[in-house]
Amino acid sequence: MSQLSGYLLLSAFLFSIGLAGALTRRNAILVLIGIELMLNAANLNFIAFWRYGPHPEALTGVMFAIFSISVAAAEAAVGLSIILAVYRHSRTTDLDKLNSMKG
Amino acid sequence: MTISFLLLAAITIIGTAAAMTLKNLVHCVLALSLGLVGLAALYMQLGAQFVGFTQILVYVGAVAILAAFAIMMTRSADPAVSHVVSSFRASGALIAILVFAVLAWATISGTSAQPILTAAPESSVGQVGAALMHRFVLPLEVIGLLLTAALIGAGILAMDEHRGNQNRGTR
Amino acid sequence: MTGHLVTLDQIFVVIKHWLLGFVPGALQPISSAILSVVPVVIAFPLLFAITTVLERKGLGRMQNRYGPNRAGWFGILQPMADGIKSLTKEDIVPKTADQLVHFLAPVVMVIASFLVYAVVPIGRNMVIADLNAGVLFFFAIGSMVELSVFMAGWSSHSKYSLLGAMRAIAQMISYEMPLVLASVVVIMAAGSLSTVTIVNMQAGYTGIWPHWYLFTPWGIIGFVIFMIAATAESNRCPFDMPEGESEIIAGYFIEYSGFKFALFFLAEYLGMFATSAMAITFFLGGWSAPFSFLTWIPSYFWFFAKLLTIICAFIWVRGTLPRLRMDQLMNFAWKFMLPLSLINIVGAGIWHFMPAGFTRWGVVSLLLALSCVLLSRGLRRNKWFHVRTYRFAS
């Protein structure tokens, strides 16, 4: 049980927590947050592998984490605004109620 | 397994778990930001100071606030919500547990996961910037484009269809 | 500088190391951290106390009335009285409030406001943590304040507090961008995110004049933008929409009383000091003396002198300017500050790439002045500032 595997386990846990949230919650916003959590789990993996990997001086993991954070930010913004639009259209964010494909 | 790692991991796990399980959405967001701060601290512990601070800045400063705003605007916070978990809670939870099991198994049994114990590599901001400007300049450009597109898209999506008329009404 | 002046300058550092000599090696790091944190935690609340009385008296003078003048000589002891009052007051929590969050909000806010001081270089070799990404740290922690504001506003289920919180967060987000962008020029010039490096870059002198970034075109513009944004960040007049007493009684901390209220008050002032300290670090050369022949005066003295000057400026502004309307606030942020700070970055880039000399001065300052004029004209052309007409009166 080395340092690295500790981080990996943690990130696996984060991932599955996010997945569980995304799968079981009803509210669209929380589903989005769950997806964000999964992204973060991936970031943790990148950083950990960068730290304990063969070529830390290349900064590849850090770069990937930075890029994925920015992508996640964009994703959150767009996702939340989509949720707002959906809410404006059919006054709910409950995914169980949002199962009709025609507006 | 240093103490600090365990502490931060505990904070992160508690925060995120709370974020996914609590009933009240605002509590969820707050718990989430706690968990993400823990995660950022973990990044810093791993020597990626820049990423850690960026994490706090982006997630706590922007994403959490944004989510809070969305919750306020969609009135999801009021306790009127009868039951918070969706219809297939059981299967979802089961799948999540399975995923965790598989990943954990992979991690523990993975032979390639043996770390190469190097001295802590410092990623000074200067190096990060240099890397962004040289090796990763193309991804940087792409990200810039993506962010611009996201900005415009989010604006248009969140824009109220009747806003123009309302303005004309008020002015 | 002669020897004893050096010791005077470094006295706190010397004392710290002297004290560190007494603790066993195992406890060295933790105790050194404590030793460097404690003075800060003491000094700035003291400054807060001084500032309150200063502000009240100053405002009083500006409004043709005596300020507090009962407690102690000329009301010097007023802050103490206030403190005792707020401590002994009953701590009322609304029945419908979300107890936990309601309690956490002020705590988080105060913690965040204190954390910021970790990267403020108070004097030569006097900084708690010389972080590699200090500036980023400052902004990251600053963003946590917004979260606590939201907590406060939402947890005490009152529409006034919620409104105030929403306004405050909107305002903070809108003005955080100019704040960050205005400091970007400094980061470009200094080539580092570490506050200590930034100060050291400005420590030199030509003749008697210091190399402060204030004395460059982009520096001036950046400083102005930074200060305006800082005023808005710390919700002070004329940007005190979120806590406008006359509209939404006190914004996001209506429902707070007693000590928690005092905490909010403290946190707000601490935030103001912190942003001012950052402005000093970025543009006013941190602890470096304003003239080369004044370097014999200790560095921390200069730091606090500059800080007090800026605080007085804050008070003056508060006493002078009326409160803005919400849409004016937002328009000002998005349509004037943001473009101007972006152009300022361009100007700084031009400055960086042109050879030193008067042409550089001319070009950059022309660009910036022109953009200032054009942007302000664009702001004025649309009809936000118009004489209010009372249609239904008369």
Added chain:
Amino acid sequence: MNWIVENLWLIPALPLFAAGISALTKQKGRKLAASLAIGSMGISFLLALCAFAHVLALRSSGQATQQFFNFPWFQFGNDWLSLGWVLNPLTAVMLVMVTFVGLLIFIFSVGYMEHDENFTRFFCFLALFASAMLGVIISNSLLLLFMCWEIVGLTSYLLIGFWYFKPSAAAAAKKAFITTRIGDLPFFLGIVWLYSQTGTLLFYNNGAGALEPAAITHLLSQTTATGMCVATGIALLIFCGAIGKSGQFPLHVWLPDAMEGPTPVSALIHAATMVAAGVFLVARVYPLMSAHNGVAGVLTTSTALQAVTWIGAITALFGSLVAVAQFDIKRILAYSTVSQLGYMMMGLGVGGVAVGMFHLITHAFFKALLFLGAGSIIHGCSGEQDIRKMGGIRKLMPITFATYAIAMLALCGFPLFSGFWSKDEILHAAHHWNISQLPYYMGAFAALLTAFYMTRQVFYVFAGRSRLTQETTDASHTDPHAHAADHHHGSGAIHESPAVMTVPLALLSVFALLLGFFGTPAWPWFQSFLDDSPLAVNFGAFGEGGILPVMLISSLIVFLGLGLGWYFYGRRPIVSAEAPDAVGKLSPSIFTVLGHAFYFDALYAATFIRLNTLLSKISDWLDRWVWNGAVKTITSLVFGFAHLDNFLDTHVVNSGFDEGCEGVSLSGQVLSRLQAGRVQGYLKIVAGALIVFTILLLWKARA
């Protein structure tokens, strides 16, 4: 390294800047836009003159007249992508030509577009086009050249479709864009191939460039699967781009239609500069084009150059043939442009850079002059373009007539006019071509036809009395420009154009007259300038190499053409607009064939476009029957259930009926499960896939 070399980028940058500003200005900012465009163009012209002077100075001081400036653009992976610009005689000459002609045309279009409401947009596009064209000229990197090349295509699209409310204009714009794209695809392939072979896209880079001996020899050493050497392949691919851009034979169809745009556009883009870009491209990559195995010398010509020659010859003949039978004044000029471009290509093929470029330069001047003259005529006749309805304009528009006549003589190659010298160069070179004599005869015949149709046009337009009746002007009201013109000066009375239009005409005509003397065989300054060879004045040059006979022959041809033209059209004036064409009377069938340009559009419509529609039909059919059919079957299955139940219900007891309904609804539910619109459902499937794949991965790792 002179500062002009380092700051060569300013020349395209200024018009670009102007375009940007005028793109931001409102529709009302007409003066601003025009003055910006013209001013920037003027400064660019001065800079171009500086560059030219610099090259001259280098030459007189006997240094290498080629200087370039490269800079790294950005890094991807491990290697840097670098761009740059080059200054050599070719560049200098083209720069001066483009900036000067462009400047004149800008000034002209101030008058011509005076009444157009989208004046600002027009100048924005013009400036953008000019900057892109100049970029093409100066670029030292094939990639940069390609970028500017594409911008040129875009702007030509925008300008042809400038009056987008005219459906014909919109269609023409689309046609031009698509046709040139067809040419650009192989061009791009060529670029990619070149990069993969030589690893650089710079033309000249201290021996490391793609056009320098090292790379060329490397390319020659490689051979493709078909045994053709790589250099030839790349050259041919790049030549495809040139074909598309400068309307060579298979892809010429867009050029005549492009005349839907405003006339200054036709002058600028489709006469002077853009179509010349293709020729310029060939000249630019000439080392690659002329690269061939075997002994170096006159006696061997590379395959690429042979292709260039043949295409050019065919185009020249074809264009001039078609031009005989056109009635639209601008279409005639368009087809003559096609044929002249063919000449240039032929010249490049048979005689090298100097020959082709010389004709390019002279042609740019007199063809721009012709177009502007046509523009001024159209302006005067308030939008009428059919030459049958004109006539007798000589007295009404004297300046226009004089300039037009000069240009026409230059185009015909009347002795001592500029066109004469350049065309003779080409014919002479073709005469001495080692592969075949056929191009020479084609060229000669084309020259004859050129003289003929130009005479025809001039007689139609200027001679006799005006056939411009009221109803034609009314009819011409469809033309938006006519609107504006009429709106300006009441009826469609013919009138001389304002000075802002005539002055450029006069200036251009001077050049159309005199430019040729820079390239006479006696004093071949131009050739020596381009080839960087020593220059000497000897009038004996006429004698040697059979130049004199060729000249005599060609001038005879010209006179013959003029005479024929006069015989058919000048002898008795054309009486009415409805009178059939004089040549048309001889053999109507051929004439109609020519009139429809050998039915090339019809041919393409019948082949490629038909094919395209067929493909789309096929996909439509697939969509309609196959995919849709699958869905239909499922639904019909469900319907089948329903019908079955109906049957059971009507004939058996209704218990069966109930069960049937159960079945139907059950199947419906089962089907709908797949597409429940439940986000989480999809997410669940993804997660399941994740599990499965991870397990597979681990399992493989075990095994």
